[in-house]
């Protein structure tokens with residue numbers, strides 16, 4: 029069925045911003061996307077020391093790497109959209 | 113003449129046993145109910161050798177029905193469950209042959225399962241006072257010598273502690289499996305209104321949890337960059353790789369700076385050292401070792417390896433493969449086996465070499481198995497092997513002989529080279545004595561790195577140095593052999609059951625791929641269990657039960673105690689699951705329902721006439737309703753609540769009363785045809801009219 033319909037259903041609920049799992053209390057993400065978010069934050073610190081990149085540069089670069097996990101990718105894509 | 117009924121585990125084994133025990137090596141073949149059996153003469157006895165088909169009995173509930181919990185079990189003939197004609201015929205034949213026998217001997221494989229297979233049959237056909245006189249042959253291979261010795265040394269009773277442990281293991285696993293699986297299925301059915309086969313068990317739970325931990329690690333992985341120096345020198349026309357003393361650097365600037373200072377410069381040999389290293393021969397194979405190695409060199413799955421090994425065992429070419437031992441006890445005649453291998457063209461030279469020794473040494477591993485030695489060739493050979501059988505046989509023979517070989521020796525050289533004040537290393541390794549590797553041959557992993565002759569103070573010209581960016585990598589996905597190793601290391605499951613459990617996880621759709629990936633369903637199952645009964649996922653509980661079962665084999669505890677323990681351990685998580693069925697079902701259901709949680713059309717919308725009424729699942733509440741497809745276009749917001757239980761299908765008709773689509777609702781075996789409009793009386797037994 030079409031994506032728009034799924035969107036309708038999803039918006040009616042209290043779900044993770046990215047997937048269909050329930051949100052962590054007080055957050056916008058489910059436990060797994062939250063974990064991916066935390067790891068992105070940690071990685072950003074290493075990237076900044078390593079390459080002198082800013083937040084947006086980091087997100088753009090990290091998204092190009094095949095090693096990035098799919099949940100981390102979904103969070104990074106979402107953050108990049110919001111950074112623009 | 114005394115008549116002895118000898119029960120084997122499989123038809124092929126029965127043929128071997130009959131031949132080995134017959135005085136002339138030529139037993140009479142007979143057939144009844146399509147089942148072959150053999151009549152052997154041995155001294156003053158007539159031996160009737162017949163086979164089971166693996167287990168002929170199985171655990172089941174002591175009552176009918178689909179409810180849970182169930183804590184009482186009984187054993188019944190397996191054909192009553194599987195409807196297998198063959199299994200039924202085997203049992204009938206054994207029953208009728210038993211009537212004419214004076215003595216009974218179990219010649220099933222010598223391990224828990226084998227002991228239990230024969231016990232179940234004998235306990236079924238014999239009264240208690242005769243059962244206690246049944247004997248047991250113990251052997252680790254099906255060669256004539258091994259079987260004759262097992263016959264001579266057969267015990268006067270069955271091995272009861274092992275049988276008790278085997279029975280308890282089947283019962284514990286059955287009780288865990290049936291209750292937990294039914295809890296899952298019942299949850300899904302309650303939430304989704306449909307049935308789906310699901311399972312979880314005492315060993316499946318922790319295994320799935322290992323996979324989940326790895327999966328989360330991989331899916332949340334964020335690579336970070338680091339730099340390594342790629343340095344090369346050309347010496348005497350050949351290119352060699354140099355290693356910077358720090359394998360990696362975290363800052364790009366630092367790496368670029370060193371590279372730009374050193375690139376194209378000369379270095380000199382500051383320090384030169386070398387040392388001999390001894391590489392001991394490998395231990396002979398346990399089943400886990402064999403499965404791992406066969407996967408490495410041939411790419412065989414663990415299940416495939418076990419199947420092939422079983423064929424080789426039934427052909428009496430190798431010893432019993434379901435062993436966790438890495439040791440060859442002194443009772444095994446190494447000289448005899450080598451004499452046998454000498455007769456095989458490919459191993460003649462190797463065997464002769466080993467036989468010329470004054471004494472034999474074998475490298476023993478750490479793991480032991482109370483019943484069997486490590487996997488080894490028996491010294492027999494058969495020309496007509498299939499290619500994969502020959503390959504596995506080759507691996508086993510070479511490994512066995514390699515474990516009797518001398519250590520290999522290498523010379524490790526390290527040249528420390530200074531370039532502009534930065535330290536690099538040129539490292540080499542050379543085999544100076546092949547030792548056991550010449551026996552293991554193509555399967556040895558060692559890789560030689562030769563170095564040119566170097567002198568202290570020697571100038572190395574024009575070294576090229578480049579800074580190379582790399583990224584950290586996520587841990588690899590587990591494949592079947594590495595998962596098997598992990599289960600072994602964590603002591604969950606047994607050598608006989610591990611690969612079967614992995615296959616079940618695949619069959620249930622919890623995992624997929626050769627690099628194992630947890631599916632959404634697998635993840636949802638782990639998530640739900642973690643939330644409501646984490647005990648089932650932790651290896652602690654299953655490890656504890658495993659220990660109890662082992663203690664039973666040593667007669668340190670008994671089956672009644674172990675079963676009681678297991679049931680008490682299962683009760684709390686099981687009751688929690690039962691209480692939370694609906695919530696658990698909703699969570700798992702949302703994974704089962706995805707990606708489309710909008711199901712097919714029921715028919716035209718009676719309000720707008722252009723839209724279709726669709727079944728829509730609300731993922732949060734897990735409830736379903738019928739909504740008009742024009743809702744997304746903002747044209748129509750017609751919706752009806754739907755019954756939450758039962759399977760709903762479109763009828764393809766409009767309601768004669770209100771024009772809304774008619775549906776069929778299936779609950780169990782009951783079908784009902786009714787109008788999707790909940791306010792309409794069609795099919796609602798007239799509740800609306802108050803009849």
Ligand SMILES: [Zn+2]
Pocket residue numbers: 044045046047048049057058059060061
């Ligand atoms: Zn999420």
Ligand SMILES: [Zn+2]
Pocket residue numbers: 717718719720721722723724740741742748749750
């Ligand atoms: Zn409509």
Ligand SMILES: [Zn+2]
Pocket residue numbers: 767768769770771772787788789792793794
């Ligand atoms: Zn109607």
